[in-house]
Amino acid sequence: MVELAHLTGDRQNDLKDERRRAQMAAARQVLERSTMMLLTSSKTSLRHPDSAPARENRDTVFCQMRRAMDLIHYVVKDGVLNNGVSGSHSHREELENDRGTAYACMRHLQKLLEHSKVTIDPSCQDTLPAALEAVLERTQDFTDSAYTSHEHREAILEASERLKAELDHLLGLYANVVQNDFDMAANSPEMEESVQACINSARDLSRHLANAAIHQAQDLNTATKQGLEMVAAIRQQAISGDIDRLNHTSDRFQDSIDHILEVCKLLRHVAVSETLQVSAKFTEINLRVYGPQVVTASKTVSSHPGSKISQENLEVFAEMYQWLVSDVTTIVKDVLDASQAKPEKQVYMSLPRPGKHGTTSKPVKAVRLDTEEQEKIAKSGLEMKLATSEMDAETEKWQENNSAQMDENNDIVKRAKNMSSMAFSMYQFTKGEGPLKTTQDLFTQAEYFAEEANRLYKVIRQFSYQVPGGAQKKELLENLDKVPTFVQRLQFTVKDHTVGKAATFTKVDNVIQETKNLMNVISKVVTVCFECATKFNITLPQRVTVPCNESIGGLLPKQLSPQALHRLINDRKGVRTLPR
Structure with missing residues (x-):
């Protein structure tokens, strides 16, 4: 995905x-x-x-x-x-x-009317009624809506009838001159006035439709x-x-x-x-x-x-x-x-657009957050800092109370502290401090953070095989099963392409939020893992190396036979080091 x-x-x-x-x-x-x-x-x-x-x-x-x-x-x-x-x-x-929206159908009708100003095409007797019918069909969505006010409904119906009457008059003029010189008829003041009346009625109906929609939206x-x-x-x-x-x-x-x-x-x-x-x-x-x-x-x-x-x-x-x-x-x-905005100048897509020569996407430009943006994102950063502090406190507590088991080479402790360090640097970024200077630095750090969470997931999944069945194992697995989802959400957010400063800022905010969510679930998993290790006297893994691919599903090396895997799971003695 x-x-x-x-x-x-x-x-x-x-x-x-x-x-x-x-x-x-x-x-x-x-x-x-x-x-x-x-x-x-x-x-x-x-x-x-x-x-x-x-x-x-x-x-x-x-x-x-x-x-x-x-x-x-x-x-x-x-x-x-x-x-x-x-x-x-x-x-x-x-x-x-x-x-097939009301706006599109209305534009099509107005285009036909504008064209009829220049020349009278006999086909207008067929195309104009069909275009009007398409417009009136769309207006029914407005008049049939239970949430359209009585005033707006009446205004739409009145404008629709007026447009229909003006167009009938125009078609009547077409019928009267069908045997005459079309060029002369096209230049007649009466014909021009009738066409303009139709255009004005169409614009009036468009305005009433927009007012009805905006009123509901408000x-x-x-x-x-x-x-x-x-x-x-x-x-x-x-x-x-x-x-x-x-x-x-x-x-x-x-x-x-x-x-x-x-x-x-x-x-x-x-x-x-x-x-x-x-x-x-x-x-x-x-x-x-x-x-x-x-x-x-x-x-x-x-x-x-x-x-x-x-x-x-x-x-x-x-x-x-x-x-x-x-x-x-x-x-x-x-x-x-x-x-409410003025229509933008038409850009002809067949010509090269400014700054867009070729189809290769340029890498996202690395930008710095200004003071105002940092203030806006400070709350998210602070929430992540709290999650980081909880993780640090948990690992330090378990290292102090369980020094025999929680030595410095313990894989779970090391990876948890590594993730905490990365999250802290991302928190510093929200304050304009630390080693991460640009938004691209932040996104790269988030990618590494997700990868480390992926690795920690594999290590704890392997550890869970040693935990006897019961409430503790159930709680461990329930929290652990959430990790892949949060990893994927963070990866999706980091990979999302953005254009413009506002979109980049939104992406920064989303990355911080998803990192915080992943940090919270990892903190819960690590806490339950340490509790299981102490209660059941299980030796925690030492720098487990997983030689298969980096996906969530690749938990064990492919070269292990079922018998060897069975022995690995059931043997609770010694250090858990998988061969590369």
């Missing part, structure tokens, strides 16, 4: 078509966010094979990831689906219908806030087993989702760029698919209140909903900003 994210990121930067770039970005985002959900939903389904909600969670995530892969293939092949042909009509329509904060509060209530009610209240809250939550979906649909209709249209469409799709899965995940928890993996699964789906709400808020802001 990390390699795929890297490759698709390069491909996204190379794409010239704005819509294709936005589609690739949407697909990459689905894969990145869905990976952890696929892990937890699969584990929950395996742990509770008779649970229909657990299977629904897993199958939904899997299908969404498959659809994202299809979209990547579609973009790379520029319109060809995975089966090598144009694909089913419904699937192709879903991928392409971002062009009321969105209340809906999103209530939705997040209901997600918290759903989690509590599921854990407590309060089924009646859970069902009631779930129904209200679905109403909240429907409201947000309506706003997304209308925003897509009035978005003035293809990037915003694509973003709004896929945010709407993801919210429609993943929003109700919060309720589905809560049903598994309510049926198995003691299952930690089902609770973790619910947490992950709740986090996904928070991401989607954040996406909606961003789109609202972008659409509002774009509607």
Whole structure:
């Protein structure tokens, strides 16, 4: 997944078509966010094979990831689906219908009207009514919405009728001159006035549609806030087993989702760029698919209140909903900003763009954070510093109290202290201090941090084989199983390509957050590991070397036979050094 994210990121930067770039970005985002959900939903389904909600969670995530892969293939092949042909009509329509927005249809109508100013084309008698019909069809999404105010609905209907009447008048003029000289008719004042009246009516309708969408968007904060509060209530009610209240809250939550979906649909209709249209469409799709899965995940928890993996699964789906709400808020802001901004000068993609000669992506420019940016990111840095302090205190405590076992060559202690040192240098970066000077230094350090966490995971996984079954081993494995997920999230964040100072700053903040999250789970794992070593008198490993690949799954050297592996696990004497 990390390699795929890297490759698709390069491909996204190379794409010239704005819509294709936005589609690739949407697909990459689905894969990145869905990976952890696929892990937890699969584990929950395996742990509770008779649970229909657990299977629904897993199958939904899997299908969404498959659809994202299809979209990547579609973009790379520029319109060809995975089966090598144009694909089913419904699937192709879903991928392409971002062009069928009210804004796009209105622009097409106005283009035809502008063309008719220059010359009268007999085909206008067919193309203009079809273009008008497409516009009126899109306006129904606004007038049929339960959240559109009475004033906006009446204004849209009135503007639609006026546009229809003006166009009927224009078509009537066309019919009257169909046998006459078209050039003379085109130059007649009456014809020019009629065309301009149609254009003015079309612009008036566009303005009313935009006002209706913006009005709904301005009321969105209340809906999103209530939705997040209901997600918290759903989690509590599921854990407590309060089924009646859970069902009631779930129904209200679905109403909240429907409201947000309506706003997304209308925003897509009035978005003035293809990037915003694509973003709004896929945010709407993801919210429609993943929003109700919060309720589905809560049903598994309510049926198995003691299952930690089902609770973790619910947490992950709740986090996904928070991401989607954040996406909606961003789109609202972008659409509002774009509607108020002046249109940018057209860039002809067939000509070389400034600074973009060729398709090779340039490396991310290393930049320094200024004082204001450091102040903004100080809170995240401080939280990571606290996690670092906890790790240092734990290792020092165990070294002092267990000097016989925790010697300086102990692999777990060494790797934990190494990670703590790297995290501390990243904390210093947020203050403008320490050895890391630029953002690229920070990202490189985060990559090393993830690799070290990967290695520590392998060492502790090997150590866990020696721990007898029971509550301690269960706790150790439950915390240890979270490490690969957090490692992958940090790697995804580091690999994400950014352009511009604002995007780079956001990436810095995300890297700090993901490093802190990984540090917290590593700290828990190390603590439980040391407790198991003391309680069961197990010798901790000494600088274990794993000669196989660096992936999470490569835990043991391939040349060990099953018999040798069995002896390695059961022999608790001596030092655990694997041959290179």
